[in-house]
Amino acid sequence: MVPRTGRRVARPHRVRRGLLTLLYLAPLLFLALFYVYPLLAIFQASFSQPGAFTAIFAAILDPALLQLVWFTAWQAAVSTVVTVLAGLPLAYVFATYDFRGKSLLNALLTIPFVMPTVVVATAFLALLGRGGLVNETLQRVFGVSAPQLHAEQTLWIILLAHVFFNVAVVIRTVGGFWSNLNPHLREAAGMLGAPPARVFREITLPLLAPSLLSASLLIFLFTFTSFGVILLLGGPGFATIEVEIYRQAVNYFNLPIAAFLSVLQLLITFGVMIAYTRAQAQTSRTLRQQSAKRTARRPANWRQALVVAVCILLTVGALLAPLLALAWSSIRVDGAFSLRYYQALAENPRQSAFFVPPVTAIRNSLMFALATLVLSLPMGMIGAYMLAQPRTWLTALLEPLLLLPLGTSAVTLGFGYIIAMGELRTSLWLVPIAHTLIALPFVVRTLLPSVRALDKRLREAAAMLGASPARIWRSVDAPLLWRPLLIAAAFAFAISLGEFGATLLIARPDTPTMPMIIYRALGQPGALNYGQALAMSTVLMTVTGVALVLIEQFRLGDTEF
């Protein structure tokens, strides 16, 4: 073997650095092309309209604006807190215990995340509405004639829906991080006589802080730009900035005001992210992580088993009740069991030119989801590694850029695509690209806490022993990142499956996805149309569930070390 001289090592090193910069540029280039450019184009077109600034000035002076911003931020903050609190117990159970059916349950709990809002709204009303199941039962039990629960079109139902949609984010990101925490610290504290509550407060919670912050930020951004839930469940009495942007852009075609509100929304998002970045920097620390397999164990005694059972029953009951109600209605036709609605999905009695067999819609959805996965995972991984580096101008730029798409108005970006994307506007490629834009923040945020917590010394030791960077990644990083990577993959896949994207994209009725079929069915009167929407929603739930279970199966060959 030729002894290594300084020169021979230096050259590949420089090449490698060049390659690394190129890799880093990939997510930046993607965002510049498919996010920044169309957004700037629509802003430019909007603000250059005659009288734009007079109109915006008038809007700033209108006290209704402050009210709008206040309500938007307030409901998002409350939704975030409630969601995190609701998700923590199950995150704990998932991280600490191993039990039968865990991965199935994990998949089931992520299903709400992908359900189209229209369908969830219907399911919620079927449960909590005036003529819903809860009211019906209350009326029967207490022998009263008037509905007792008035949840329809209230703030409560908005909060409940936000928890329903987003609790998976807490369970998955916090639970995933939690399961990789080394239990030794906790065990040591316990052995030294600290009561469990104190161990949680002083050891576990501070260690979990980065992932809690990550989850909170995602949920805040999601609910801050809430649109469908506000309109469909909150009713016309509530409005977020996003709802107002839609009204201005679509109903009044008042682009300057819509663009102004979009900028305002982005600025607030940006402010929240700066606060988040600071908090994150303070809480992040290098941890001796453990593979999840080593930390989770079966409940040791009946008390632990009871905790597990109660947590699961409560959360699952609350989360799955609307979904089960939905699936139940899809097999009940005129008061009897029937698969009529499912058959109808596959029939085309009116010989419609837009008819597509359900299998094709499923295939289309899966294809787009797969393409989204392929685009978002590598880019998200690169992004997470970049953000974990010591701060440079590049990371400073990328940090907010990788999150901003979540705080961006879909209508505004959709209009941006229309004026800026040229031939790509009507291409099917734009579908996974747009889905990736939404999935990327999730992928990055899911990976980041774990990437940051990677022990540098392990990598240095491996490098010292002569391992190549690729080998180091495979042997040192990958086993520790595998679990968050699977979670990120599940999110990316689920986001794509559930995304309707009508406001964002031009749809091609010859290649419909499952959500498109659902919306289409709800467009005309008639029991069979409604039934087909129910049936397709149930199919979407099932396909999502199966896909998520399969993703969970992608274990790294040997994660023990």
Add this chain to the structure above:
Amino acid sequence: MMVNKRCLAVVIALVVAAVTLVGCTAQSPVAGPAAPVTLVVASHDSFAASEAVIAQFEQEHNVKVQFLTLGDAGAALNKIILSKDAPVADLFYGVDNTFLSRAVTSGAFEPYTPTQLSAVAADLQLDASHSLTPIDYGFVNLNADAAWFKSHNVPLPTQLEDLIKPEYKGLLVAPNPATSSPGLAFLLTTISYFGEDGYLDYWRALRANDLLITDGWSEAYFDHFTVGSGGKGDRPLVVSYTTSPPADVVYATDGRTAPASINVAIPGSAFRQVEFAGVLKGARQPELARKLIDFMLGREFQEDIPLQMFVFPVNQEAQLPELFTAYAQAPADPVIFDASAIDQNRERWLKAWSDVVLR
């Protein structure tokens, strides 16, 4: 310690599969070297037509028709206007009379006067500049659950004033005028009926009488209307179309031959909606687009409209299906609003309405 090789292989296979699949589908509309030209038709989400009718046009003109949907009626038109310098399609279908003036003044459409226009009633030809051609029309109207009114011994309302009386308390559900086109149509109906001075008082009274407003038509009809929700809802009156009852039969699961929902005949309460199509300026296939407008006014397409989109064809020679002649009314005295008045006042009316009904 190593990443499982099989696992890697599967991942690589997935990547390749995804890229090929999307690639294949992305190219599917362009088939072979001798392929016919493609005519791109953009519309709102509710467009529908029979396969055979579209195929007939494709064969007659050796063309492949590619459809695009751009969102609800408002969003779709705005996207067309935004892209007028580089149009996404050759033809757009789905401008209704509440958006007509916005569409015409935008300059996104190329005027064209089809010869078949002579078969269209003069009062439907609302665009003097002929940028847009009327294709179909319908009436926004109240639908009632016939069985509910019978079993509760409540007479059907006979005038709009009835809806604010105590016996109709909590019976009506209507979509939001700000976000739904039938919702806007019903608001315009009340403006036409009660006048600019009276409509807000009427809405105040409706609100006091426990009117339910939903975001869109789907929520009103499927979540709250007793017929549409299969009994889960508690509203036996809904703002919908005079052509909804036929759909209740066509898409029934119990083999019913008469609809469970019926039209409420209140004088001056049906709002006429006309839908238009137009050739886009800068179209790549302007000649074929004009041919398609001709075709859309022809009998095959016009007679296909009722049971595909549940609206009336504009061509007076087109035969209506039996379900339409039996259950879908075309009121003799519909509300006909001046298109430019709607466009000029929309924002003001909606704001005033929101202040009264939502705050």
